[in-house]
Amino acid sequence: MHSVVLYTVLNLFEGICVQRIACELKMAKLYTFEEVSKHRSIKDCWLVIEGKVYDVSPFMDDHPGGDEVLLSSSGKDATADFEDIGHSDSAKEMMDKYLIGTVDMLTVPKKRAFVPPQEVVSKANKGPDFTIRILQFFVPLLILGLTFVVRSYTKEK
Numbered sequence: 001m002h003s004v005v006l007y008t009v010l011n012l013f014e015g016i017c018v019q020r021i022a023c024e025l026k027m028a029k030l031y032t033f034e035e036v037s038k039h040r041s042i043k044d045c046w047l048v049i050e051g052k053v054y055d056v057s058p059f060m061d062d063h064p065g066g067d068e069v070l071l072s073s074s075g076k077d078a079t080a081d082f083e084d085i086g087h088s089d090s091a092k093e094m095m096d097k098y099l100i101g102t103v104d105m106l107t108v109p110k111k112r113a114f115v116p117p118q119e120v121v122s123k124a125n126k127g128p129d130f131t132i133r134i135l136q137f138f139v140p141l142l143i144l145g146l147t148f149v150v151r152s153y154t155k156e157k
């Protein structure tokens with residue numbers, strides 16, 4: 001019974017607590033997300049992948065995907081970016097070389113679904129529809145006007 005309770009509690013706090021305990025035992029340095037985000041340049045670039053912090057500064061020039069992708073993955077949780085590429089096992093093994101610690105997951109901003117700015121949405125909806133409506137209204141008027149002008153001109157003659 002006790003072990004079931006202990007197992008449940010451990011599962012509940014898995015990740016955050018295990019990470020904190022490891023850091024308390026000086027097994028890994030614990031960084032806040034704010035600290036990690038200070039390192040966002042070509043010469044000094046840190047990444048957060050699966051709760052771990054990597055200083056990839058020495059790897060910038062040699063990264064097969066280029067330095068710009070690494071830089072654009074800094075300052076956020078880069079786990080999805082890293083996984084979406086489908087990095088090989090040898091790439092994953094290589095990561096240990098750049099591991100400098102873990103990030104306090106409580107300080108990492110939650111992921112938000114992309115919501116396009118309201119302005120863009122309303123512009124997109126208005127764009128072509130609006131122009132077509134204007135044309136539908138004015139073109140018949142224009143034709144009618146032209147007909148009258150031509151008629152009155154030919155009558156006078």
Ligand code: HEM
Pocket residue numbers: 047054056063064065066069070073078081082085086087088089090091092094095098
């Ligand atoms: C410590 C972190 C990283 C390491 C050690 C690493 C390593 C590598 C390696 C060895 C490759 C060659 C292909 C392979 O073996 O899979 C590669 C390719 C690539 N990586 Fe990374 N990478 C890291 C992080 C990232 C991140 C965060 C991104 C962001 C999107 C990224 C994007 C790419 C891209 C676009 C390629 C080229 C894929 C291709 O052309 O097929 N990498 N990386």
